[in-house]
Amino acid sequence: MSSNKSRRSSNQLEVGAQQARPVEHQHAEEIQPFGKIAILPIALDLQVCAASIENLNQLLADTMTLRDLYKKHHWQVTGHTFYQLHLLFDKHNAEQDDMVDEIAERIQLLGGVSLAMGADVAETTSIPRPPKGKEIVPVQISRLLEAHELVLKEARESARQARQQMICWSLGLFVRTNFKFGSLPSTL
Numbered sequence: 001m002s003s004n005k006s007r008r009s010s011n012q013l014e015v016g017a018q019q020a021r022p023v024e025h026q027h028a029e030e031i032q033p034f035g036k037i038a039i040l041p042i043a044l045d046l047q048v049c050a051a052s053i054e055n056l057n058q059l060l061a062d063t064m065t066l067r068d069l070y071k072k073h074h075w076q077v078t079g080h081t082f083y084q085l086h087l088l089f090d091k092h093n094a095e096q097d098d099m100v101d102e103i104a105e106r107i108q109l110l111g112g113v114s115l116a117m118g119a120d121v122a123e124t125t126s127i128p129r130p131p132k133g134k135e136i137v138p139v140q141i142s143r144l145l146e147a148h149e150l151v152l153k154e155a156r157e158s159a160r161q162a163r164q165q166m167i168c169w170s171l172g173l174f175v176r177t178n179f180k181f182g183s184l185p186s187t188l
């Protein structure tokens with residue numbers, strides 16, 4: 001014999017709980033298109049914000065790509081140095097991930113829109129795309145070094161511009177991006 005609970009219809013189970021359901025399949029115009037700036041009360045000229053946002057978004061795309069390159073190599077590394085490099089690549093992946101969050105949130109604080117999705121990052125990054133397959137360790141490390149150097153060049157140029165425009169927030173980030181590279185172990 002079945003219980004009262006199991007005899008209740010689907011309708012009976014739903015009635016009275018509709019307002020607690022999540023509202024799904026919602027669509028609307030975006031509230032700030034990419035490339036537009038929402039002026040915030042931060043005492044910075046709009047043109048100054050625009051230049052800094054553009055530089056930070058380029059740095060963001062390249063830092064995200066560098067972060068993912070570390071994870072790719074963490075997964076795909078092979079050979080007798082596997083264990084050490086496997087751990088090291090993951091450590092640097094985490095450090096780049098911290099930088100990504102900081103750069104992205106700085107863009108938002110300047111009134112901009114941060115790049116976020118992989119496809120948009122792929123369109124923007126200056127770091128050459130690696131193959132999907134595995135590569136040998138010297139090639140993995142060489143790719144990482146070249147990617148770091150590219151980010152360093154960008155960060156230094158952006159820091160120079162930020163210094164001229166007295167954007168201390170952005171300047172601090174660009175300088176720290178340089179500093180991060182200085183902390184890399186000698187194996188890289």
Ligand SMILES: [Fe+2]
Nearest residue numbers: 074075086090
């Ligand atoms: Fe892992």
